[in-house]
Structure formats: structure tokens, C-alpha cells
Amino acid sequence: MNSTLRKLSVVVMTMFMALMISTTWIQFVAAGELNDHERNSRAIYSTLGRDRGPIVVKGGEQIATSVPVEDNYKYQRTYSDGEAGPASLYAPVTGYFSVNGTVTGIERYANDYLAGEDDSLWLDRLQNLITGEEAQGSSVELTIDPKLQQAAWDALGDRNGAAVVLDPKTGAILAMVSKPSFDPNVVSSHDSQAAADAATALINERPVVGSTDGEERRSVYGPMINRTINATFPPGSTFKILTSAAAIEYEGLTPGAQVDAPNSYTLPGTSTDVGNFGGYACSPTQRMSLLEALENSCNTAYLKLATDVGRDGMQKMFEDFGFTESLEVPMTTSVGAYPGLIGGDNDDDSDARIALSGIGQGSVRMTPLQVAMMSAAVANDGELMEPYLIQSVRDSDLELVSQTKPSRYRSPFSSSTADALTEMMLAVVNSGSGTAAQVPGVQVAGKTGTAQDDPRSPTLWFTGFAPADDPQVAIAIVLENEGESTLESSAGSIAAPVAGEIFKAAVGQ
């Protein structure tokens, strides 16, 4: 019987091998597929049920935390201690974490860190395996400065719009405000039906903008859209910074160079005449310096300048800023649009369109972050730093896991061009269209923009940086279809003061 016993032990061996293979198959080979299976509720439970790391702003305030609760999810994701006001202030940054599976903002794009799953955290996971401790997520510390965030929020008031503040020397995003906002606590409720209903309502909500003439106009962007990076608007006259940059960089112009500033300009290849804002003449001589053209935001001068620079030059400058590419801040940003670079049937890049693009009209569209990046590039001597939101990541033992090193994103123009643009943008705030953005004792450089995408209620802009000699902040604010088509309602009178408030908070004395 010994030989049969030996054979039987081989059979037993084979049976065990089969079990080991089938177990390995399930837990290793097919694990990913099973984990992603639509009927598997573990994925959402596990991400929710984990002690997710907090999201922290500069100074240490925790704007998103996981609070232990006595239900299946184990932890309730809570924003700003559940207070709707502060939670809404940071909502565009934090995003939200829904039991229904939708995750947005930093919650989504830094999930690997927050959930403690990132590859860089393998040592922590090994420790947890040995000690049996529950895996804890890492804390994600943002570049957001709560003081500036609040100031930008307050400065925008009840208007629809957005404000973004950058550190031009590093690319760090110091403030990111989008209005209207939402309370992420509501859509992160563990009552999945209530959370779904709230999310649906917010997604379908179209806030009223510019209700002029008794007619309501609604924004295409709901409150859950982060307007600073995922909404594009016609940049209007702020785009004249880019046109100027191209003219100086490629055409060799200087701020003092005399340019044509006709009372009206006929778009090339058409018979359409375009005049200046409100029909005023820029200059009695129909000639002015480049500096004066920007200072007073002379449209006809820039229509001509864009035509002079030409399609290739304008497109090159737009691309050299990186505006046709998406950024990961870590949230994915929307790309900008410029004639001939959008693609598709409706992409009209005729000479007339190129001319119109010189004043930020036509089919040019940009996100507020991109507009802020124009100022940041000027402020940082032509070196455009890559915008980022995550300052550092620390594991549950507060050990540094990773830290963002500022990196150069693009160099759209030379340092001398930057100096020339600074001089011109200083003139705008000191004595031109942007005087309302002045801050006592601080040199502010900037540019206003009034984009007449809707003639009755234009989109208002201001972008700039300060202090001009040692730039600390570069900002862009947009007020969505807020103005009226009179001079008083233009960016200079409505958007510039908003920017001034933010500058005061950032660099005021």
C-alpha cells in the first residue's frame, strides 16, 4: 500500500496545487477585473471607508477631513467642519466625494495620496501590513493661501465669476475662487439618494447672469464647474498683452514705438469696420505709442497690430504660452481656443479673425487661469512657471512623502519683452483704464478687459501683478456677463476695483 499512498500523496499535491492556482487566479490575476466589477460595491466603500488623509491649506487649516461615523462607510468626508460657507469657498479646489461614485477636484486628482495608495507610499503600506494597522491616507497640503482665498471670495461679492491668484515666481496657485459655488458636504452625504438629488440639482442649475432689459441670461456653467480652470471666456482686451508680446518679440516694437490708431479699422478681406469702445477716437492724430495703445486699450491699434504680426506669429505666441495644452494642477484644465488652432469645420482663421483676435474677440477663448498666466509670464521675466496646487504630501506620521518643485513651463518671450510689457501694464493702472486697481504704496501692473460676447452684458476682466518691481502675485478675475454696454460698466470701473481688493490683501501695506 505504500506505493499507492505515495501516488495518493501526489494526487493530494495536485489538488492543493489546483487550489493555490485558483486562489492566485482570483486574488492576483482577476483581482483588478473583479474589483472594478459594476456589482462590486467594495471600491466605493473602501475608498470611503478608509481614513482618508485631510486636505490642508497654507497655515495648516484642514478644509477636508474624514470623520469616523457609525455606518457602513466608517468615515464621513467633511468639508470645513461641515460649515456651508467655508466649504463653498474651497469647493472648486477640494471638489467632493460622493457615495454615488462621483469624485472631483483634489479629492479625485490626488486620490492616490489621500487614500494612501500612491506608489510612493509603499513603505507605509508594508508597515501597515506588518503591524495590522488600518491604512491611513496622506495629507495633501495645498498652495492655497486662506487669506487670499477669502479676500478674492469677498471681492467678487455676489457676482458670477472667478478669481485666480498665482505666485509668478513659482507657479503656486494661491487662490482659486469660482462663483457661484456649492456646499460639497451636501453632495457627499452618506444618504445616497439625497446626495444624488443634490448633485443632479447642482449639475442642472444654470445661474442667471446679466439680466439686462428684463431678459434673463443664464450661464452655460453650473455651480459645480470650477470656472478658473474648466470654463473658458473670451479674454477681451486682456489679450492685448499677448498681442503686444508678439509685436515686441517678433516685430521689434518698443513701448515708445508709434503705431497706427485709426478711428475705425476695416477688417482685412471684408468691408466690416470696427471702431473703438463706445465709438471714441483713440488719438486725434490717429497715431500713438504702443504704450498709450495699451494704456487706453485702443482696439483699432491692436486690430492693426495683430494683422501686422500675422497669423503665424499670433498662433505661435498663443502656443508658446502653452494655452493649447491641458495642464494638471493636478486637476485637468481646459485648453484655450484661438483661430486656426481649434480645429474642426468652424475654425475660421481668416485674416479678419486674426485681426479680431488681437483684441481678444472673435473665437478666442481662455480660462481665467490662462489669463493669469499671461500676467505671471510678464511678472517673471518671460519665464512662465507651471501652475500647481499641491505644495506637499505628508503621510499619516507627518513624514514628507513628496514636495512640488517649481518648474518652468514655457518661455513665451524674452526678459526684455517682459520689461517692456511691465512698463506698459504699469501705465494701464497708473493712468489708463485700470486706475481702480491701484493699491496705495504699491506699484500694480495690469490690464482690463471687456469682452463683448453679449453686447448687452459683456464679460469683464482684470489681470495683473504686483508689486511691479518684485512681483509677489499675479491675478486674473473674470466677471461673467456682468457689465452693461456703457463705458461706466466696463472692466475698468467694475473689475479693476475687485482686483484692487485682492491686491490689497496680497501686497497691501
Add this chain to the structure above:
Amino acid sequence: MSMLRPEEGAPARVAEAVLLVVALALGMGGMWMVGYSLDDALPEGFWTYSIVLAALAFTTHIVLRLRAPYADQVILPAVVLLNCLSMATILRQTGVVRDADASRHLMWSALGMAVACVVLFVIRDHRSLRKLTYTAMVVGIVLVILPLIPGLGREVNGARIWIYIGSSSVQPAEFAKIAFAVFFAGYLVANRDTLALAGRKVLGLQLPRLRDLGPILIVWAVSLAVLIGEKDLGTSLLFFGLFVGMLYLATDRVGWIVIGLIMFAGGAVVAWSIFSHVQLRVNIWLDAFNPELVEGPSFQLVQGLFAMAYGGMFGAGWGGGYPSFVPFAYSDFIYAAIGEELGLTGLLAILLVYLVIVQRGLRHAIGVRDGFGKLLAGGLAFVMALQLFVVVGGITRIIPLTGLTLPFMAQGGSSLVANWIVIALMLRISDAARRPSPLPTRGALAEPAPAVVGGPTSGAIEVGGGRPVQAGTEAGAGRGVTPDDATQIVRGVDR
């Protein structure tokens, strides 16, 4: 008190003691981690569980020193390790999963170990069980039939494998497998030569005589009765597999296995074509993710797969999983629940521990000298392997899911006590196998045996392919040496 004194010159079983400390440390570590990961404190009753388990483990160790000093030193620590790990797992599920109850599990573990000690004390020589061959058969059949008696048995979750006495429930099949192992060993050791040698050879297969088919038909009928009457594919497979396995052990005739498998397959196909619940089981097995099944019949299987997948390579850690998602995570699906928290690493380790126990059992079957002991040890080891295969194979979709429990791990009194008895018998036989014997050892005097056997049944030798009962081969060590075996051979042939 002389019986409580260790035998002279017997090993001190130091290795076992050391391994027990390791096993208990791992179990206590598991419970400690469960407590700290769930409540950030020692789990309630930590010291009670630890001390009771340690005390019982070392009591068993001392009993072995006294009564079976030469017994295997690895089996007990391996089983204690499994029992302690299951203690930690049940403790983790207590209060989370309905019906998971750590204190009951401790009670049953304690009872299991106590019964094992009693078995070691009472059964001083495994050969004494041979006298109980036919008693064991009757006991086995009665145990199997018990759940079918109205009023006593009750159908739970589709299977009628429980009997209820008052408020407590017993799964008699767990004990029946021991009775059957004893019966098969006793029966086969007496009849194996007839079974092996008499009969015709058809298509290269040695077929048994029709009249020798009686017992196998009985077992087949019992298995089918279990399958049909109790709707329990697992137990049916277990009994039949045990019998076919032991038949092969005794006769070395592949023909028996082929016949057995054909008969079982035939019965299974008939059952499949007649009974909708069998069809459903097969459908669940083949098409678990079918949307029509996944929220109902195959819910448990699929949840088990999700649990294991979630565990991945290293597991979610004690307390990191969702045992409440998997129905019966504390008993039938404890394998999946452990896989979720200890991962592939943990499950492979546990499978290896089982493999060590089973292979040690088979090793001692080879080492023990008497045929009954060989068959019993081989059968008990094989039935444990088979049970593991049926349970884990069902959960991991190698075979259709059945209702068996994972030995030493699943919460359930019958399973724990019965498997501790199996271990006690295994240890008892290993003691006999490893005990220094005044009798000649392997090889010696083995040669003449075939001549004695072969003489009167020359035809059988022919069909046997020149390897009559393989007594002369290397593996035939000890055969024909013990008086026991020699008489068997003569008896078997003379009949």
C-alpha cells in the same frame, strides 16, 4: 498513577512545544491586531481566549508526551495555528457579522481539543478500532440518515444536513466521515486482495467481480441518498471520494477509481437532470456573473470572489475588509473572509499548513506497519484534503459550490470536534509509526509474501501484471511482516 508517567526513553517533544509557542504567538498576534485595528484596544476577552487556547494546546501537548510520545510533533502545532487564526477571524467578525460568535467558537475549540485528549487517552492502539469495523459502518449510515428523519433534521439554506436536539444543532456528516474511514479501513484491509485480484480484465482495466461490488454499491447508494435526500453535494462527494480513494489505496487498481468516478458522474448527471436545485448549483458555478443570478442565487459566491479580489496580494489587514458583505463569512465562506483580510499571501500560507498536516498524515500511513493503520491514516489524511478541496474548490469555482466547512477554521461545533478527533487518530497512528519497534523493519522478510499469495491464484497474478499486491517492491515495506497483515493475505485469498 503510573499511566501518567512518561515512557522511559521517549522523546521530550521539545520541537512541538516550541512550535506551539510560535502558533499561539501568531494567533494571539492576530487577535491583538484585530482589537487594535477595530477599537484601538485589546479585544474584549483577549486574555481569556489566549489563556484558554494556550492551556488546551499545552494540555494536549502533555497528553501526547504521556500517551503518544513518539507522535508527530508538527501536526498539533499546525492545527493549533489554524484554530487560533480562525479564533482571530471569528473575533474580528463578532458583532459585525450576524451569528459570528467568538465565545462559542472558543467553547467548541476547547471541546474539540478536550475530545482529542480523551481519544488519545482511551484509544491506546489504533488497531483496537478494527474490531469496530461494522459497528462503524452502522454508526456512519445512521449518522448520515439522521437528518432525513422528520422532526430531527431540518432543511437550512437548501440543505438538510443538520439535526436539532433541543436548541443545539449537530452536523452528523462530520462525524460520519470518521466512522466511514474506520469502516472502509477495516473492510478493505480484510477484502482488498479479493477486490484487487479476482475478476476480469477488460480493455486493460482490472474489473472486480460483480459480487465484490456489494460494498461499493452500498456506499454509492449512501452518497446518492445524501445527494438527493439531503441535497448536499459536498458531503456526498466527500464520502464517495473517501471510499474510492481508500479503495485505490488498498488495491492499487485504477479500474476501481474509473468505475467509481463513472458511477458518481452518472449519479450526478441523473441528479442534475432531475433536480432543479442541482441544475441551479451548476449554473451558478459556470455563470456566476449572469445578471439573473448575481443578485440572488450566486450572490454569495460572487461576494466571496469580490472579497478575495479586494484582499489581493497582501490583504486589507485584520479589520480592513467587509465580512458583512459575504453571507456566512464566519462558516462556509471563512476562506473568502480570510482572503480579504490576509490576502493571497495569507491564504497560500494557510493552504500550506493544511498541506503539511495532510502530507504528514500520509507519511505516517507509509510509516505505520499494519494495513489497517495504513488505510485509516491514509483515509483520514485524504478525507481532510478532499474536504479542503471541496470547500475551497467551491469558493474558488473549481467545482460547484457545496456546503462543507473548512476544517478548524469555520465556526461550527460539529466540524471542530470531528476534525479534532481526526487529528487525535492521526497522532495516535503517527505514534505507532514512529515508535521504535522490536519487529524487523522494512524490506526484511518481505520477499516470501508474494509466493504465499500468488500460489493458489495464479490467474490473478497474471492479470495483475506480475505485480501481485506489490509486496516485493520497495514500497511493500513491512507487508507480510506483521502477523496482522499476513493473516489478511491468506484469508483474502482463501475465500
